[in-house]
Amino acid sequence: MKNEKDPTKIMAELLKSGATMLAEICPVEGCNLPLFKLKSGEVICPVHGRVHIVKTDEEARLVFTQVYTSQILEKLEAYTLKTIDSLLNSSDVDPTDLIKWLEVLERIQRLKTKK
Ligand SMILES: [Zn+2]
Known part of the structure; x- marks a missing residue:
């Protein structure tokens, strides 16, 4: 087992750091986690990191x-x-x-x- 972090913990950390949760979900198949928008404007998945998505x-x-x-x-x-x-x-x-x-x-x- 790799040292996989609990996505919910990462999500909590992201929210604490001022990121906002988006309505969109991660485009990676089977992921289905909500995407987060960082203060820098980057959109990331808590597990997959930066993902290429179109925002609107x-x-x-x-x-x-x-x-x-x-x-x-x-x-x-x-x-x-x-x-x-x-x-x-x-x-x-x-x-x-x-x-x-x-x-x-x-x-x-x-x-x-x-x-
Ligand atoms: Zn993902």
């Missing part, structure tokens, strides 16, 4: 949106390039069409560099 729904949405947006931009860029390519391969290119797609491409690239 807002934050979760943000992470999700960033991943999702970059995936969509990649797809959009590939599609735009393909479209421009096929425009160039067609026998009579409509310049306004080409400009339209180049504008789309420019916007995509601007969005990609924004982060």
Whole structure:
């Protein structure tokens, strides 16, 4: 047996040190202990220590949106390039069409560099 501390004791110590108990539970499977927010702002599990969690729904949405947006931009860029390519391969290119797609491409690239 390792010198495992009693989680409830650690939790009591955390509370004494000014940490606050959060409504969220530890994301480690089978743990289910409440997470604590330290004065430093760090969020920890009494047993697992610092755990990577997103603190709010807002934050979760943000992470999700960033991943999702970059995936969509990649797809959009590939599609735009393909479209421009096929425009160039067609026998009579409509310049306004080409400009339209180049504008789309420019916007995509601007969005990609924004982060
Ligand atoms: Zn835990």
